[in-house]
Amino acid sequence: MAHEKVNGCVILKNLHYNVENNTWVRVIDDSTVVIGMTDIAQNLAGPLLHAKTKKVGTVRKQGKPIATVESGKYVGPVKAPVAGEITKINDALSGDAGMINRSPYNSGWIVEMKADNLADELSNMVSGDDAVAAYKEKIERDNIQACEQIEGADTYD
């Protein structure tokens, strides 16, 4: 099964996760990654009104913001799970931040980055069943409410 739901929140097993910062990484090649917010992160933030990504060419350290997102009840950074340079941004988000809510793992991606040292940084993330277990623990520990259905959740398999 390519994905699992924990408390209704979708976790794709083929992605790598920084659980603390609630971001996912999709590996494109040995240094290129696509990054986004997890289903849990978008659910916690609530219906997003604005998403502002950093510009292409911005160089980020790991943990520094690649975007800021805001809803009526939340505003916060999306923190870079890897160090490197932003090579593409999801332009569609500037006019439709709700895309992150509706499709956090696909059309709601945030940025693409060229990572400085991807192999090392991936080793500090979790994927597959380890990611599911880590999020189960996080959801219970932080008493995270159930996620609502996102687009395509039943087609990820």
Added chain:
Amino acid sequence: MDDEDHEGKKILVIQTHGVATPTRTYSPLFYAMAAAAMEMEVMVWFTMDGTNQLKKGEAEKVQLVKDSNVNLKTMLEMTMDSEVELRVCQQSLELWDMKPEDLIDGVEILGATSIIDLALNYDHVMYF
């Protein structure tokens, strides 16, 4: 100016409104969190009526968003979690007959001369 140019700048938010006017308490904290999310150094300075929301047991009585569990206490906690510094005016504590031990955790007390120094050293002051 690009937002990248703003990173590292210092914003001082001065809050003079308190528990008697709930609708005036939310936005300053929200702006402070937004600035922190944009990698700015942010401090909220509570003075005058703003002081009373920092008294233990008061902020949780102020409901800010209908049909949600967000109250002023949760907003203050979220603000501190965003690494925004909270400071309160020494003289205003006396105005509300508050002692240092009456303050919620995480708030430091500063005097009037400190606020003048802070205001001069910050890049921008937002006054509410």
